[in-house]
Amino acid sequence: MRGVSRVSYADLLERLTAEDISSAAVATRLANELFAVVGLLDTEHGLRRALSDPGKPAAEKGAVVGALLRGKVTRRAESLVAAAAEGHWATSGDMVDAIEELAVTAMVLAAEAENGLDDLEDGLFRFGRVIAAQPDLRAALADPSLPSEGKGRLLDTLLRGKVTAVTLAVISQVVAHPRGRSINAALDLCAGIAARRREQLIAVVRTAAELSAAQRRRLAQALARSYGHAVHLNVVLDPSVVGGISVQIGDELIDGTAASRLAAVRRKLAS
16 A cells, blocks of 8 residues: 555554454454455445545545444444545555455454464464465465355364464455465465564574574574564474574575575585
């Protein structure tokens, strides 16, 4: 989102985070209601255009939301959707994207209420690794001919007891309603929202051997000093690393592995 859409989204996010949501159950219900609204607006194109039409008065669009949702969702969800309709958007798609990001943020608030933000980020990352490594599973979950209920049952079988309930709920939502994205892209979106909630950066650490708790802590502290933000570590065991570690934060790669040094030597010998 850019320009006017970014400003409107920031206003919505401020509204959501200003809410007194200390219960995981309340946050999860709000998230599910917002996800349902996203699904409705994705299928009802005329309604989506009407609610995002800059030529219509804000009060009129808010009244449409009230007539549509009152009694069907909580007042908190209705208020957020009405505020979205009353905002200014570069495209109708930006408005729907914003409501979806509010839904994910509500799930993050649910995880936070249970002191489970680390578990949520780790679960999203590890499931992304599983999806990347298993093309048959990825194809099955991305298959548009497989009903959402079937995908939900498959995910429940794979993940129940292995991730938190909030993590499973987030994954189930983005898999059932990918909205034109790959599963990994959707998981990255959710992980990014969770990281921003804690104003963290996410570092993908590749190492040949598991890091101890003390090593993880020291690495996280060193990266936090370098970047000026708390850093969440996603550790990947990778035998090809040989020795040392590599750390990737966004587009920046810090590579201190023996494999990279050997590759550099080979390049020099070949030149």
